[in-house]
Amino acid sequence: MTASRIPPADGTVAVVTDPARPPGRARPARTTAKQIRRSAWLFLLAPCALFLIFVLLPNVIAAVLSFTDYAIVGDTAWVGLENYARIVDDPYFWIALRNTAYYTALFVPMGFAIALGAALLLNRSRRAVRLFRTLFYVPVVSSTVATATIWYWLLNPQRGLLNVVLGWFGIDGPAWLYDSEWAMFAIVLMSVWATFGTNMIIFLGGLQGVPRDLYEAARLDGANAWQQFRYVTLPSLSRTSFLVSTLLIIAAFQVFDQAYVLTKGGPGNSTITMVYYIYDKGFGALEMGYASALSFVLFLIIMIFSIANAWISHPREKRKAAPR
Structure with missing residues (x-):
């Protein structure tokens, strides 16, 4: 459709359409919405395929293998729940579970407190703060081997920096990685x-x-720094705290690299963790069926603790949602 403006004598503007050109048709809204949905599914196709191939399919295969005596070499036979029954009578499973629980009981609260404390200190807009944020994040992107090399030196019983500092205060540092009581710590x-x-x-x-x-209102009410942290900061971080605590619990039960690189499960099986034991059974003893059963038991344990953490972390929301 074309239009031209012809100024008449009275100064007003009249719009005259050209009848020779047919008016253009507007694009139907349904077609546009359908194309948007089609494009969205095309974009989702790649991640869904990756999830299917590298997550869902391996889990299904592992679930099937957990009911067999698959050992890579040799014939495979269906054993049903025999692998799961074997776990109950496996003393090394209970040692690994106890060590992992001890690790989790220490790692989760320490990791939570230190991360929150560092965030509170660095929650400023100064330029120097950006440098410290980067420095504190460097260990995350460092390889486990490089990190273990640093800590081998720090934890050396004779010349390690940690024992040297303890010696300044008259404390005789332990043997750390060579002592079964201190290796996990x-x-x-x-x-x-x-x-x-x-x-x-x-x-x-x-x-x-x-x-x-919220902080300004708390200061006007006479709240000090601790009261602001307790009644303003912590409640505002409830969802963030739940996320961090859940990630810490999952990471604690899946610990493997540190124990494998630093101690190889020793001394005296004091640092054998669940994932380390699964790795040893699967790739060391070539008992893939039993290792798969152990993996699903670990998955069940992580799920139970994650659900319990969600229940503990959101009591107020549950009370609001509960019918009266």
């Missing part, structure tokens, strides 16, 4: 140092989303 220290940067960034995002008006 040493791995916890390394893990917290190597991973708290990610949780610190998550907490920083949560802190920067807290409205400044």
Whole structure:
């Protein structure tokens, strides 16, 4: 459709359409919406295919293998629930579960507190703060081998920096990685140092989303720094805290690299974790069927703890949702 403007004598503007050209048709809204949906499915096709091939399909195969005696070499036979029944009578499984629970009990609260503390200190707009944020995040992107090399030196019983510092205060430092009572605690220290940067960034995002008006209102009411942290910061970070604690629980039950690189499960099986034991059974003893059963038991344990954490972390929301 074309239009021309012809100024008449009275100064007004009249619009005259050209009848020779047919008016153009507007694009139907349904066609546009259908094309948008088609494009969205095309974009989702690649990640869905990756999820199917590398996540869902391996899990289905592992579930099937957990009911067999598959050992890579030799024939495979269906054994039903025999692998799961074997777990109950496996003493090394209970040792690995106890070590993993001990690691989790130390790693989760320490990792949570240090990440939150670092985020509170770095929640400022100064230029120097950006440098410290980068430095604190460097261990996250460093390889486990490089990190373990640093901690081998730090935890050396004779010349390690940690024992040297303890000696300044008259404390005789332990043998750390060579002592079954301290080896797991040493791995916890390394893990917290190597991973708290990610949780610190998550907490920083949560802190920067807290409205400044809440702090101003608290100061007007006479709240000190601790009261502001307790009644303003922590409630505002409830969802962020739930996310960080869940990630810490999952990472704690899946710990493997640190124990494998630093101690190889020793001394005296004191640092054998669940994933390390699964790895040893699967690739060491070539008992893939039994290792698959152990993997699903670990998955069940992680799911139980994650659900319990969700239940504990959101009591107020459950009370609001409960019928009266």
